[in-house]
Amino acid sequence: MEYCNCFESPWPADELLMKYQYISDFFIALAYFSIPLELIYFVKKSAVFPYRWVLVQFGAFIVLCGATHLINLWTFNMHTRTVAVVMTTAKVLTAAVSCATALMLVHIIPDLLSVKTRELFLKNKAAELDREMGLIRTQEETGRHVRMLTHEIRSTLDRHTILKTTLVELGRTLALEECALWMPSQTGLELNLSYTLHHIMPVGLSVPIQLPVINQVFNTSHAVKISPSSPVAWLRSSGNNMPGEVVAVRVPLLHLSNFQIHDWPELSTKRYALLVLTLPSNSARQWHVHELELVEVVADQVAVALSHAAILEESMKARDLLMKQNLALDVARREAETAVHARNDFLAVMNHEMRTPIHAIIALSSLLQETELSPEQRLMVETILKSSNLLATLINDVLDLSRLEDGSLQLEIGTFNLHSLFREVLNLIKPIAAVKKLYVTLILSPDLIEHAVGDEKRLMQVLLNVVGNAIKFTKEGGVTVSAFVTKSDSLRDPRAPDFFPAHSDNHFYLRVEVKDTGSGINPQEIPKLFMKFVQSQPLATKNPGGSGLGLAICKRFVNLMEGHIWIESDGPGRGSTVIFIVKLGIPARLNESKLPFLHKAPGNQIELNFSGLKVVVMDDNSVGRMVTKGLLVHLGCDVLAVSSAEECVRAVSNEHKVVFLDVSMAAVDSFEVAVRMREKFSKRSERPFIVALTGNTERMIKEKCRKVGMDGVILKPVSVDKMRRVLSDILEHGYLVESQ
Amino acid sequence: MEIVGQLQKQFVDFSTSLNHEGFLDEQYLQLQKLQDESNPDFVCEVVSLFFDDSEKLLNNLATALQQQVVDFKQVDAHVHQFKGSSSSIGAQRVKNMCVAFRNFCEEKNLDGCLRCLQQLKHEYFLVKNKLETLFRLERQIVEAGGTVPVIG
Numbered sequence: 077m078e079y080c081n082c083f084e085s086p087w088p089a090d091e092l093l094m095k096y097q098y099i100s101d102f103f104i105a106l107a108y109f110s111i112p113l114e115l116i117y118f119v120k121k122s123a124v125f126p127y128r129w130v131l132v133q134f135g136a137f138i139v140l141c142g143a144t145h146l147i148n149l150w151t152f153n154m155h156t157r158t159v160a161v162v163m164t165t166a167k168v169l170t171a172a173v174s175c176a177t178a179l180m181l182v183h184i185i186p187d188l189l190s191v192k193t194r195e196l197f198l199k200n201k202a203a204e205l206d207r208e209m210g211l212i213r214t215q216e217e218t219g220r221h222v223r224m225l226t227h228e229i230r231s232t233l234d235r236h237t238i239l240k241t242t243l244v245e246l247g248r249t250l251a252l253e254e255c256a257l258w259m260p261s262q263t264g265l266e267l268n269l270s271y272t273l274h275h276i277m278p279v280g281l282s283v284p285i286q287l288p289v290i291n292q293v294f295n296t297s298h299a300v301k302i303s304p305s306s307p308v309a310w311l312r313s314s315g316n317n318m319p320g321e322v323v324a325v326r327v328p329l330l331h332l333s334n335f336q337i338h339d340w341p342e343l344s345t346k347r348y349a350l351l352v353l354t355l356p357s358n359s360a361r362q363w364h365v366h367e368l369e370l371v372e373v374v375a376d377q378v379a380v381a382l383s384h385a386a387i388l389e390e391s392m393k394a395r396d397l398l399m400k401q402n403l404a405l406d407v408a409r410r411e412a413e414t415a416v417h418a419r420n421d422f423l424a425v426m427n428h429e430m431r432t433p434i435h436a437i438i439a440l441s442s443l444l445q446e447t448e449l450s451p452e453q454r455l456m457v458e459t460i461l462k463s464s465n466l467l468a469t470l471i472n473d474v475l476d477l478s479r480l481e482d483g484s485l486q487l488e489i490g491t492f493n494l495h496s497l498f499r500e501v502l503n504l505i506k507p508i509a510a511v512k513k514l515y516v517t518l519i520l521s522p523d524l525i526e527h528a529v530g531d532e533k534r535l536m537q538v539l540l541n542v543v544g545n546a547i548k549f550t551k552e553g554g555v556t557v558s559a560f561v562t563k564s565d566s567l568r569d570p571r572a573p574d575f576f577p578a579h580s581d582n583h584f585y586l587r588v589e590v591k592d593t594g595s596g597i598n599p600q601e602i603p604k605l606f607m608k609f610v611q612s613q614p615l616a617t618k619n620p621g622g623s624g625l626g627l628a629i630c631k632r633f634v635n636l637m638e639g640h641i642w643i644e645s646d647g648p649g650r651g652s653t654v655i656f657i658v659k660l661g662i663p664a665r666l667n668e669s670k671l672p673f674l675h676k677a678p679g680n681q682i683e684l685n686f687s688g689l690k691v692v693v694m695d696d697n698s699v700g701r702m703v704t705k706g707l708l709v710h711l712g713c714d715v716l717a718v719s720s721a722e723e724c725v726r727a728v729s730n731e732h733k734v735v736f737l738d739v740s741m742a743a744v745d746s747f748e749v750a751v752r753m754r755e756k757f758s759k760r761s762e763r764p765f766i767v768a769l770t771g772n773t774e775r776m777i778k779e780k781c782r783k784v785g786m787d788g789v790i791l792k793p794v795s796v797d798k799m800r801r802v803l804s805d806i807l808e809h810g811y812l813v814e815s816q
Numbered sequence: 817m818e819i820v821g822q823l824q825k826q827f828v829d830f831s832t833s834l835n836h837e838g839f840l841d842e843q844y845l846q847l848q849k850l851q852d853e854s855n856p857d858f859v860c861e862v863v864s865l866f867f868d869d870s871e872k873l874l875n876n877l878a879t880a881l882q883q884q885v886v887d888f889k890q891v892d893a894h895v896h897q898f899k900g901s902s903s904s905i906g907a908q909r910v911k912n913m914c915v916a917f918r919n920f921c922e923e924k925n926l927d928g929c930l931r932c933l934q935q936l937k938h939e940y941f942l943v944k945n946k947l948e949t950l951f952r953l954e955r956q957i958v959e960a961g962g963t964v965p966v967i968g
Contacts, residue, residue, distance in 0.1 A: 699866045699901035703847065706858050710850045740900060771903060793843045793903060796850065 098152055101145045108142025130184060137177045140170035218370050221249035226377045235385040242378050243273045246353065250367055253320055253357060258308060258350040260285060260329070267308070267350055283307050289324075294348050299325040299368040299375075308352050320355030321363050325375045327351050330383040351375055423478050430471050437464045439755070477629050487531035487636055491663045494528045494586070495520060498559060501539045505555075509547055514554045516547075521560030528586070529661030533761065534633045538641075539588065541626045542654045546592035553593025553651070562587040562657065582662045585639070591653040597645040605643060606631045634658055686803055687712040690731050692764070694724040694749065695738035700792075704736060704769065707799050721749045728753060730762040734806055739768045739777065740792075750784040765806045769794065820962030827953045831967050834950070839943050843906030845967060863947055866905045870940055873898045877933055881926070891929060892921040898936070907943045910936065 112135035119131060147163045225245040229238050243255045254276045258267040261282065267290065269281040283290075289306045302309060304319035326348040353371060355361050441461040449457060502518050509516045539557075546555040562585050597605070606627050634641040637658040645652035691713045695701035698719070705717045716732070718724045728735055735753065739746040750766050757763035768781045771792040781789045787810065790802055834840045851858040873894050880891045899914035913936045920928035954964050 697869075697897055697900040697904070699862065699869055700904040702862050702865055703850075703904040706847070706850045706855065706862065709855065710852065738900075740896070771900070793846065793906075795842075795846050 094152060098149060101148050105142045105146040105149070108138050108145060112138050130180060133173065133177050133180060137170070137173040140166060140173055144170050215366050218249060218366060221245065222370050222373055222377075225249065225374055229374075229377055229381045230384075233385045233388050235382055235389075238378065238381045238385060239271050242351075242374060243271055246371070246374060247273045249370070250353065250355075252353050252355060254352075254354040256308075256352045256354075257327070258283065258352065260347050260349065264347065270349075290350065293324045293350060294326050297326070297372065299323050299371045301363060302352075304354070308350060309354060318358050318360075320357045320359060320361065322352060322354045323363055323368065323371060324350055324352045325371050327375045327382075328379045330379060330386075351378075419478075423475060427475050430475075431468070434464055434468045434471060438468060473626065473629055477632070487534060489529060489531060489661070491527055491529050492532035493526060494524065494559075494660075495526050497532060497536055498539070498557065501536060501543060502557065504540065505543050505547060508544075509555065512547065512551070514547060514550055514552070516543075516554060517556045519556065519558040521558070523561050524559055524586070525561075525584075525662065527663050528584075529663050530637065530658070531633075535637070535658065538630045538633050538656065538658075541630050542588075542590045542656070545626065546590050546594065546652075546654065550592045550594030550651075555593075556591045557588065558591075559586060559588045561585065582664070583659050584662055585657050586660050587655065587657045589653055589655045591651065593651045596648045596650040597643060597652050598648055599645060602643050602645065606641075630656070686800075689713045689733055689803070689807075691715055692724060692728055692732050692735040693717045693738075694719070694721070694736065694746070695769070696720065697738070700738060704738075704794070707794060707796060708736075710796060711800055711803065713803075721746070721752075724749050725752045725756060728756070728764060730757060730764075732764045734765045734767060734803065736767050736769055736790075737786075739770045739781065747780060747784045750781075750786050754785050765810065767802065767806060820957060820960045823953060823957045823960060824962060824965050827950075827957060828965055828967065830950060830953060834946055835967075838908050839946050841906045841908040843903065845906070847906065848966065860951065863905065863951075866901055866907075867944060869901050870898065870910075870944075873901075874933075874937060874940065877936075881929055881933060886926055886929075888921050888924045888929075892918060895921060907940075910939045910943055913939050 115131055115135060119128070144163070144166045147159065147166050150159050151163060225242065228241045228245055232238055232241070239257055243257065246252065247255045252273070255273040256269060257271040259270040260266070261268050265285055266282045267285050269279055269283075272279060287307065289302050290308065293300045293302065300323065302322050302324050304322045306322075308324065309322040327350070329347040329349055351371070355363065438461065441457055441464060444457050445454070445461065498518055498520060502516055506516055543555060543557060631641050634656050637660075639656060639658035641654070641656035643652055643654050689712070691708055693701060693704045693708065693715055695704060695717075696719050701717050701719060705715045708715045716727055718727055724735070724737070737746045737749055746768065753763065753766060765787040766785070767788045767790060768777075768786050769790050769792055770777050778789050788802065788806060790798070794802075831840075847859050847862060877891060877894050877898075880887060880894065895914050895917045899911055899918070902910040902914060913932065917929065917932040917936060920932055957964055
């Protein structure tokens with residue numbers, strides 16, 4: 077018998093069982109073959125699969141298993157040895173591969189597992205990043221809100237708008253239930269509720285500033301969470317609502333503009349306002365850090381904006397004030413100008429009005445003196461005369477001084493004899509000095525020129541005043557007047573460092589020293605002497621004289637003459653010296669010579685300029701008046717023609733240099749005009765020259781003219797040449813050289 | 817310019833004749849000297865003034881001499897005025913007539929005065945006529961484009 081490998085089954089082979097096994101093996105093989113196909117298919121599809129060779133291994137394992145099971149199908153029945161060998165080979169291979177695979181999987185599975193872990197880890201990370209992104213976005217939002225808020229706040233300079241905007245924007249950004257600003261009161265002891273967003277609390281509520289919660293907030297620059305039940309966060313009792321969290325922050329109120337945003341000066345700011353923010357109740361929201369930061373930033377910005385607004389308000393107020401002040405000053409200035417004008421007008425009028433009666437009094441009193449008087453009457457008249465002279469001097473001084481102050485006084489420059497000026501002053505002084513038994517000495521330096529150009533009248537006035545003062549304040553001894561030309565070095569007065577006399581070719585500086593042996597002056601009093609209306613009280617004197625103006629006027633005249641005047645004294649009882657320096661011109665020899673003017677031959681045309689010379693023509697005959705006027709106009713004069721004596725006397729002023737009177741007028745006595753004009757102008761230098769025009773060749777007329785004080789007579793008809801000669805003669809000499 | 821030359825010659829002849837005949841003397845020449853650019857119508861103005869003045873004076877004189885009782889002082893005053901203005905103009909013959917008139921006034925000779933008045937009027941109108949002719953000639957010369965010659 078053949079050796080049979082078939083198993084002797086203990087039980088008889090069941091056909092059914094066999095069938096089922098047969099089918100199962102078949103399906104198993106199918107599955108085993110299809111799995112690698114699937115794997116290959118899907119792996120081919122996927123892009124990334126790091127374990128290909130594992131796949132191959134696995135595939136091989138599966139295939140072999142499948143083959144095994146497939147071959148198993150043939151072993152159910154009687155099978156040949158080949159089948160048995162194939163079966164055995166397949167099983168052996170399968171065993172090998174499966175063991176290899178099993179071993180390999182030990183390595184692979186942890187790897188696969190770790191992939192999963194990484195994946196989980198990455199997912200977590202992504203979630204975290206998402207969260208953070210959300211946070212950043214929120215922050216960015218709030219940042220945007222802050223910027224917008226700041227922009228809103230800073231875009232206006234009105235404090236109310238600033239504050240209201242702040243509250244509105246904050247409320248919107250942070251979704252607040254209530255936002256309130258408490259401002260310190262004027263006294264600084266209370267906080268008043270000034271602005272609220274939703275008006276949950278009434279405006280005007282006030283709270284004392286010394287509450288601990290408020291102090292706590294004020295002491296830090298951070299936003300502080302406070303209890304919802306504190307007075308500043310007071311909510312109306314809203315039942316059983318859970319009140320939202322409350323945060324308060326201080327808002328510094330600055331009044332200065334020098335602050336730095338990150339470095340609040342702790343000391344200088346004393347006043348704070350309180351900003352209280354309430355989250356909605358029942359919202360379970362909490363204050364986040366970034367929200368608190370936002371609130372702090374906003375508070376800073378509000379502080380800045382408020383201070384800017386305050387500064388602007390102040391500067392507007394200051395500007396308004398300045399404008400008002402300007403207007404007031406303008407008005408005041410105009411008023412002052414008007415006052416000055418009024419004063420000048422007044423002075424101008426009083427000048428004439430006051431002088432006229434005074435002169436009348438003086439003239440008539442002197443005339444009265446000439447008549448027969450009893451001794452008492454004579455005494456009375458003398459007193460009247462003295463008083464009125466004093467008054468006249470006083471008036472003149474005051475009026476002169478006011479003109480000097482205005483700067484309206486101008487020097488009348490002319491050529492004069494310097495030596496004779498000194499002599500004249502001394503002659504005037506000598507009688508008074510003789511009465512007081514004082515000597516008067518005049519020393520004229522040999523290099524002092526005889527003639528000079530300057531204001532003779534004012535210089536004489538200064539000299540007279542100074543010498544007169546010397547005499548007045550000297551009881552014994554005398555007065556010495558010395559005059560010399562000075563060089564630049566000795567001109568400098570140590571007390572007048574600003575006085576820089578400049579030399580030039582046609583000017584020189586005259587230095588006059590008036591030394592007296594009188595009562596002397598206290599050195600401290602010296603500056604006061606030159607001030608108006610100040611009288612130094614001499615020690616024991618009954619001298620009432622002087623208005624105190626004399627030296628002040630002298631000083632001004634000397635200054636006008638570009639000079640300087642000062643007093644030196646060694647003290648009371650040691651006498652004093654008045655020194656003044658004035659600038660005078662040197663007359664050019666050729667054309668300013670005062671040599672007698674010889675009558676030139678008619679052919680010699682002298683170009684003398686009469687342009688602008690003011691003259692008056694009086695003639696009641698209209699034709700004759702017109703002809704004479706035409707004559708003078710042709711020569712360049714500024715002619716005023718009058719037709720009556722009244723008009724003539726009224727119109728003539730000291731600006732007119734010559735008055736031409738027609739004496740052939742029958743109805744009017746022209747001689748009377750001459751007399752009245754002499755009366756009107758008491759000073760010789762102010763009076764115009766009076767020239768008579770007559771067609772009458774009688775000698776009587778000439779005599780009469782001379783007697784009434786006329787300066788010349790011209791026979792009509794007058795030619796242009798004749799008039800020119802007459803004018804030049806009269807202006808040169810003051811009288812007509814020969815009768816024309 | 818023939819016309820200008822002729823007119824000018826006429827003017828010169830006429831002026832000279834006036835001078836020779838004693839109607840106008842040196843004073844008139846002096847007046848002409850006073851006329852310049854700044855005072856271009858001086859002579860004309862003075863002469864017009866003289867005419868007005870004289871006519872007034874002549875009327876006053878006539879009135880004064882027709883009074884019942886003649887006030888010779890008044891008459892003298894008028895004549896004096898007339899003398900003054902005529903001598904200012906250089907109307908020589910008028911002036912001389914005034915001198916004569918004044919003599920009669922001093923003598924209080926009414927007939928003499930009346931006669932003088934007549935003669936005065938006559939002389940005045942003569943010189944007035946002459947002056948007007950002179951001015952007309954001047955105007956013609958200026959209109960013809962020439963310049964008025966200066967005498968003396």
